[in-house]
Amino acid sequence: MSDYQPLTRKQQEIYQFLVKHYQNSDNPPTLDEICSALGLRSRGSLHKHIQHLVDAKLVEPSNRKQRGIRLTTSENTPIIENSKNNTIPYLGKIAAGQPLEAIADYSKIMIPTQLKTENDCYVLQVTGDSMIDLGIFNNDWVIIEKRNYAKNGDVIVALINNDEVTLKIIEQTPSKTILIPANKSMQPMHFDPNNVQIQGILVGQMRSYIH
Amino acid sequence: MSDYQPLTRKQQEIYQFLVKHYQNSDNPPTLDEICSALGLRSRGSLHKHIQHLVDAKLVEPSNRKQRGIRLTTSENTPIIENSKNNTIPYLGKIAAGQPLEAIADYSKIMIPTQLKTENDCYVLQVTGDSMIDLGIFNNDWVIIEKRNYAKNGDVIVALINNDEVTLKIIEQTPSKTILIPANKSMQPMHFDPNNVQIQGILVGQMRSYIH
DNA sequence: TATAATAAGAACAAATAGAGAACAAGGTTT
DNA sequence: AAACCTTGTTCTCTATTTGTTCTTATTATA
Numbered sequence: 001m002s003d004y005q006p007l008t009r010k011q012q013e014i015y016q017f018l019v020k021h022y023q024n025s026d027n028p029p030t031l032d033e034i035c036s037a038l039g040l041r042s043r044g045s046l047h048k049h050i051q052h053l054v055d056a057k058l059v060e061p062s063n064r065k066q067r068g069i070r071l072t073t074s075e076n077t078p079i080i081e082n083s084k085n086n087t088i089p090y091l092g093k094i095a096a097g098q099p100l101e102a103i104a105d106y107s108k109i110m111i112p113t114q115l116k117t118e119n120d121c122y123v124l125q126v127t128g129d130s131m132i133d134l135g136i137f138n139n140d141w142v143i144i145e146k147r148n149y150a151k152n153g154d155v156i157v158a159l160i161n162n163d164e165v166t167l168k169i170i171e172q173t174p175s176k177t178i179l180i181p182a183n184k185s186m187q188p189m190h191f192d193p194n195n196v197q198i199q200g201i202l203v204g205q206m207r208s209y210i211h
Numbered sequence: 212m213s214d215y216q217p218l219t220r221k222q223q224e225i226y227q228f229l230v231k232h233y234q235n236s237d238n239p240p241t242l243d244e245i246c247s248a249l250g251l252r253s254r255g256s257l258h259k260h261i262q263h264l265v266d267a268k269l270v271e272p273s274n275r276k277q278r279g280i281r282l283t284t285s286e287n288t289p290i291i292e293n294s295k296n297n298t299i300p301y302l303g304k305i306a307a308g309q310p311l312e313a314i315a316d317y318s319k320i321m322i323p324t325q326l327k328t329e330n331d332c333y334v335l336q337v338t339g340d341s342m343i344d345l346g347i348f349n350n351d352w353v354i355i356e357k358r359n360y361a362k363n364g365d366v367i368v369a370l371i372n373n374d375e376v377t378l379k380i381i382e383q384t385p386s387k388t389i390l391i392p393a394n395k396s397m398q399p400m401h402f403d404p405n406n407v408q409i410q411g412i413l414v415g416q417m418r419s420y421i422h
Numbered sequence: 423t424a425t426a427a428t429a430a431g432a433a434c435a436a437a438t439a440g441a442g443a444a445c446a447a448g449g450t451t452t
Numbered sequence: 453a454a455a456c457c458t459t460g461t462t463c464t465c466t467a468t469t470t471g472t473t474c475t476t477a478t479t480a481t482a
Contacts, residue, residue: 008427027217030470042430047472049428064436066470067217110323114419119399134309135346135418155420202329207416208325209366219438220469241459253441256460275447277459352442 011052013038018059018071028067111143115204120146122200124157124167130181131155131167138206142167143204148197155182155202161195165200222263224249224306229270229282238279322354326415331357333411335368335378341392342366347416352355353378354415359408366413372406378413 007015009031021029021119030051031043032193040046044183050069053059062068109123124141136142136153158179168179177196180188219322228248232240242254242261251257261280264270273279309414320334337351345366347353361367367381369390379390379400388407 010428015226027223031472032470040429044431044473051234051472059473062471065439066219068471098395109325110321112321114320115417117421133473135343137346139348140346162428185233203419203420205420206323206326209414209416210328221439242461243459251440253439254460255442255462256440262461273460275460277448279460 007052008049011049011056013047013054014049015058018053018069022071022075025162028062028069030067031069034069036129109141111204115143117145119202121203122146126167130183131187132183134182136167136182137207139207141206142201142202143206146200146204148199150198157199157201159197159199160191162197165199170198215373218263218267219260223259224261224269226264226269227279231262233282233351239273239280241278242280245280247357283373320352322415326358326417328414329381332414335376337378341394342396343394345393347378347393348418348419352417353413354417355411356414357411359410359411361412368410370408371402372407376410381409 001108006207014034015158018029018035031046035041035043035046038046050059054061057072060070060072061070062070089205111121111123121143123141123143126136126142129138131137144157150172152171154170155167157165157167158170159165160179166179168181171178171188172193175193177191177193178188179191179196225245228245229240230337240248240255245252246252246257261270261315265272269282270288271279271281273281278318322332322334332354335353335355336346337349337353340349342348355368361381361383365381366378367379368376369381370376371390377390382389382399383404384389388402388404389399390402390407
C-alpha cells in the first residue's frame with residue numbers, strides 16, 4: 001500500500017482497455033475476452049498483470065468470481081439500479097379536460113429516485129399559470145403519487161365534475177372542498193365535496209430549459 | 212449496494228428473452244417455452260437461472276403459479292436503456308464558496324433525458340433565494356451544461372474571484388460582467404470580466420416535495 | 423551480467439451451466 | 453370427484469467455462 005509502483009506499459013494498456021470496456025458495457029469482461037482483445041494467448045500472464053492493477057487499487061479483487069474484474073473508482077462501478085424501477089407513466093397534460101383513467105396509451109418517463117415515492121406515481125405536464133407562486137410553471141412536469149386522500153394544504157391533482165383535471169392546493173371541510181391556485185391573481189374555487197375527486201398528490205417537479 | 216452481482220452470460224440471455232417476449236405478448240411464457248426458445252432441454256437448469264434473476268429483482272417470484280414469470284414493476288414495458296447514460300455527477304451545493312473543479316469525490320445522480328443536453332452536464336443543489344422569480348427555489352436541483360461561454364440573458368453558473376460559485380442571469384459588455392439575481396429584492400452585481408468565470412449554463416431543474 | 427517485464431502453457435479449483443429424475447401444486451378432462 | 457395433464461420446484465450428477473497458481477522461456481533495459 002505504501003510501496004507505490006508506477007504501472008508498466010502492459011498494465012497501462014490493460015487498464016485502458018478496461019476503462020474503455022466499461023464505457024460500452026456494464027458487464028465485466030472475462031480474462032479470455034481481454035486476452036483476445038489484446039492479442040494474448042495466456043490467461044496466466046494476463047492474470048499477473050491484473051494482479052498488479054489490483055495491488056495499485058485500480059481494480060477490485062475478484063475472488064474467483066467469473067467476470068469479477070471491476071474498476072475501483074465510483075465512476076466506473078457499474079450502476080445497475082434497475083432503470084425500470086425509475087420509470088413511471090406519463091399521462092399527458094394536466095387541465096386537459098379529461099379524467100386521467102381515460103388516458104390509456106401512455107408512454108413512460110424515467111424519474112430520479114429523489115423525485116418520487118415508493119408508491120404508484122405518474123407524470124403530468126402542467127398547462128397554465130395557476131401554480132406559479134409555488135414555482136410550478138407552464139410546461140413543467142409534475143410527479144404525482146396516486147392517492148384519493150390528502151390533508152389541508154397539500155398540492156393535489158383533482159378531477160372536477162368528472163370532467164376537468166387540475167393541480168391546486170386543497171382545503172377540505174365537511175361541507176365544502178376549496179381548490180386554491182398558487183397565484184395571487186386567481187381566486188379559490190368552492191365545490192361540493194362530491195364533485196371533487198382527489199387523484200394524487202404532488203411529490204416532485206421538473207423543468208427543462210432546452211428547446 | 213456492494214453486493215451487486217453482474218448477471219452471468221446465461222442469465223442475461225434469459226432476461227433479454229423475457230424482455231423481448233413481453234414486447235410481443237401479454238402472457239408470461241412457460242419454462243418449457245423458454246427452454247425451447249433458448250435451446251435448452253432441462254427445465255431444472257433453466258429454473259436455477261431464473262431464480263438468480265429473481266434474486267437480482269429483475270423478475271418477480273412466481274410461487275408455483277403457472278406462467279408466473281413476470282418482469283418486475285407494475286407494467287411489463289421493457290426498458291433496457293443503459294442507466295449509465297442518464298447518470299451525471301452531483302457536485303454538491305452551489306454558492307458553497309468553492310471552485311467546482313476542486314470537488315473531487317462526487318456521487319452521481321440519474322437524470323431524465325429531457326432535462327439534459329448531449330454535452331457534459333452536472334447537478335448542483337441550490338442554496339438561497341436569488342432565483343425565485345424564475346421558479347428556482349432553495350434546495351432545488353439544477354442541471355448545468357459544462358461551458359465557458361454564454362449569451363446575455365442566459366442563466367449561468369459563475370465562479371467569482373476564483374472563490375464563490377453562484378447561479379445568476381448574465382449580462383456581458385466588453386468592460387463589465389453583470390450578474391443579475393431573479394429576485395426583485397436583490398440587486399445586480401457588477402464585476403470586472405476577468406473576475407468572473409462561466410462554469411456552465413442552466414438546462415434543467417428539479418424539486419422534491421417529499422420529506 | 424543482472425533485473426524486470428512479458429509471454430506461454432500446464433495443472434488446478436471454483437463458478438457456471440446442463441441433463442434428467444422425481445415430486446408437488448394447479449388446471450383440465452372425464 | 454377422480455384421473456390425467458401441465459408446469460413449477462427440488463434434487464443429484466456431470467460437463468464446461470473461467471479465475472488462479474505454477475513453471476519455464478524470451479526479450480528489453482539498466
